[in-house]
Amino acid sequence: MIIDLPRFIANGRPFWQELEGFLARLESEPVSNLTIDEVKRFHFLYERCASDLTRLAANAEPETRAYLETLVARAYGEIHETRSSRTRLHPFRWFFHTLPQTFRKHLRAFGLALAITMVGVIFGAMALAFDPDAKQIITPFPHLLGDPAERVAREESAANDRLADAKTSFSAHLMTHNTKVSILALALGMSWGVGTIILLFYNGIILGAVAFDYVRAGQTEFLLGWLMPHGVIEIPAILIAGQAGLVLAGALIGWGNREPLGARLRAVGTDLMTLIFGVAILLIWAGFVEAFLSQYHAPVFPYWAKIGLGTVELALLALFLFKSGSTAAKS
Amino acid sequence: MTSRVLKIRTPEGVVFSQILAGPVVRFVAWFADVLVISAVMGLLGFLIGLFGLISMDVATAVYLLMYFVVSIGYSLAFEWFWRGQTLGKRFFRLRVVDAEGLKLQFHQVVVRNLLRFIDTLPLFYAVGGTACWFTRKFQRLGDIAANTIVIRIPKIPEPDIEQLVAGRFNSLRQFPHLEARLRQNVEASDAALALQALLRREDFDPAARVSLFADLARHFQSKVAFPTEATDGISDEQYVRNVVDILFRTRG
Numbered sequence: 001m002i003i004d005l006p007r008f009i010a011n012g013r014p015f016w017q018e019l020e021g022f023l024a025r026l027e028s029e030p031v032s033n034l035t036i037d038e039v040k041r042f043h044f045l046y047e048r049c050a051s052d053l054t055r056l057a058a059n060a061e062p063e064t065r066a067y068l069e070t071l072v073a074r075a076y077g078e079i080h081e082t083r084s085s086r087t088r089l090h091p092f093r094w095f096f097h098t099l100p101q102t103f104r105k106h107l108r109a110f111g112l113a114l115a116i117t118m119v120g121v122i123f124g125a126m127a128l129a130f131d132p133d134a135k136q137i138i139t140p141f142p143h144l145l146g147d148p149a150e151r152v153a154r155e156e157s158a159a160n161d162r163l164a165d166a167k168t169s170f171s172a173h174l175m176t177h178n179t180k181v182s183i184l185a186l187a188l189g190m191s192w193g194v195g196t197i198i199l200l201f202y203n204g205i206i207l208g209a210v211a212f213d214y215v216r217a218g219q220t221e222f223l224l225g226w227l228m229p230h231g232v233i234e235i236p237a238i239l240i241a242g243q244a245g246l247v248l249a250g251a252l253i254g255w256g257n258r259e260p261l262g263a264r265l266r267a268v269g270t271d272l273m274t275l276i277f278g279v280a281i282l283l284i285w286a287g288f289v290e291a292f293l294s295q296y297h298a299p300v301f302p303y304w305a306k307i308g309l310g311t312v313e314l315a316l317l318a319l320f321l322f323k324s325g326s327t328a329a330k331s
Numbered sequence: 332m333t334s335r336v337l338k339i340r341t342p343e344g345v346v347f348s349q350i351l352a353g354p355v356v357r358f359v360a361w362f363a364d365v366l367v368i369s370a371v372m373g374l375l376g377f378l379i380g381l382f383g384l385i386s387m388d389v390a391t392a393v394y395l396l397m398y399f400v401v402s403i404g405y406s407l408a409f410e411w412f413w414r415g416q417t418l419g420k421r422f423f424r425l426r427v428v429d430a431e432g433l434k435l436q437f438h439q440v441v442v443r444n445l446l447r448f449i450d451t452l453p454l455f456y457a458v459g460g461t462a463c464w465f466t467r468k469f470q471r472l473g474d475i476a477a478n479t480i481v482i483r484i485p486k487i488p489e490p491d492i493e494q495l496v497a498g499r500f501n502s503l504r505q506f507p508h509l510e511a512r513l514r515q516n517v518e519a520s521d522a523a524l525a526l527q528a529l530l531r532r533e534d535f536d537p538a539a540r541v542s543l544f545a546d547l548a549r550h551f552q553s554k555v556a557f558p559t560e561a562t563d564g565i566s567d568e569q570y571v572r573n574v575v576d577i578l579f580r581t582r583g
Contacts, residue, residue, distance in 0.1 A: 005579040051345075080433060262478045272441075272442055273441040
């Protein structure tokens with residue numbers, strides 16, 4: 001059917017322009033609410049515009065058709081979106097409810113991340129136990145390649161603060177570096193989880209090798225005092241990032257889930273965001289502690305105090321992750 | 332590479348399409364964004380450097396944190412507040428949208444931007460670019476994870492049909508029965524072709540323009556033969572203009 005195009009445009013234009021006005025308002029103010037009458041009018045205009053689009057044959061008039069398609073596409077997104085667009089920030093609620101609830105929702109993925117890391121820890125420790133020379137290959141940090149006892153003696157007798165005038169920048173470096181590694185652990189979930197597993201396993205190997213090296217040298221107290229204040233936050237943070245990567249991989253693979261790929265990925269999107277933002281917050285704290293406390297040993301900070309602080313942090317973190325927001329979830 | 336189109340069918344049965352942006356134009360837009368980020372960081376580096384006169388430690392820390400925040404937050408903030416566009420994307424008329432035509436959600440913006448970490452590996456978006464080439468919807472890994480696509484938004488001028496067909500004497504309208512037959516015999520696609528030829532007539536080379544309208548006039552004459560008194564003395568282009576007037580404007 002060839003329609004009377006000038007008349008078609010003249011009749012439709014007022015409605016199209018009104019719909020454009022609605023869309024401009026909704027797009028510029030994402031949190032604005034329409035009244036019931038406005039919603040009805042908006043819906044009518046969308047249907048009117050969609051109807052005009054169907055009246056135009058596919059090849060009848062490309063410009064007008066493209067214009068109408070753009071309008072219908074924009075309105076379609078607004079009308080048919082059923083997901084909540086919670087753009088108002090509630091940081092307190094998000095931190096104390098949403099984050100721990102999301103963590104618990106994907107507890108199996110966290111358990112898997114922990115198990116992979118622990119296998120890495122055992123592998124790293126065994127590698128050093130059977131082949132002490134493996135330390136040169138496994139440990140990526142030059143200051144950890146020497147004898148642990150010598151390092152402990154050197155640091156405990158240090159007269160000068162080696163981080164003087166560098167603590168803040170060291171802290172910033174730790175925060176950004178660890179956050180990048182965490183984001184990578186999440187992103188590698190797109191390799192069907194293989195990359196995430198390798199990264200977690202490798203982290204475990206380093207941790208196991210370093211821990212075994214210090215324990216074998218009789219420096220367990222130093223090791224705990226050095227690692228615990230920041231490690232009890234940093235290591236779980238990396239594990240949560242790995243958890244997010246495994247959740248992403250799970251959605252990608254879709255075992256036991258018959259929904260299409262897009263729907264599966266859509267379902268975990270908010271959780272991935274929540275987990276990685278939570279990881280970033282944990283790493284900010286860990287970065288501060290590592291730069292300002294962990295690098296100072298007895299006699300500056302007694303080991304019992306550092307180990308005690310680490311234990312309290314770990315208990316609080318566990319309490320937060322496993323209990324926070326559980327009442328709200330039940331109600 | 333020819334442009335691909337993603338067709339979306341609404342529950343009401345209406346079909347609309349989105350023009351997908353290819354890897355090359357997306358890379359160019361990204362490069363423009365990199366230039367913007369570099370400029371911002373250069374300026375911040377200068378300002379923070381001044382602060383370094385007081386404390387180099389704090390200045391270095393602020394620079395490290397700012398670099399991290401700007402490099403990640405730039406795309407994230409722009410794509411959220413500009414509804415799927417960064418400066419580079421806006422310049423090249425690109426937009427990130429939901430792959431199913433729905434409203435872009437904040438978590439989609441976050442996920443697609445965080446997954447740049449593997450899309451950029453090992454260099455210059457090699458992983459993301461390769462994924463883009465081989466996926467049906469030109470999606471990099473971040474787009475797949477976030478269920479988003481990047482579309483092109485061409486400038487759509489509203490056709491000024493009135494200036495083509497109104498206010499001129501149409502000799503073909505003297506023969507209403509032939510006019511009716513013409514409406515009956517001409518396909519919608521042929522009518523659209525003629526209309527487009529008229530709308531874009533100034534874009535053609537003079538020789539091509541003469542040739543095109545000669546072909547079109549001959550085609551329409553083969554559909555319905557008007558008497559010579561209706562066609563004498565008018566050019567092929569005017570003949571096509573009269574045909575379009577008949578096809579697209581009803582009398583009254």
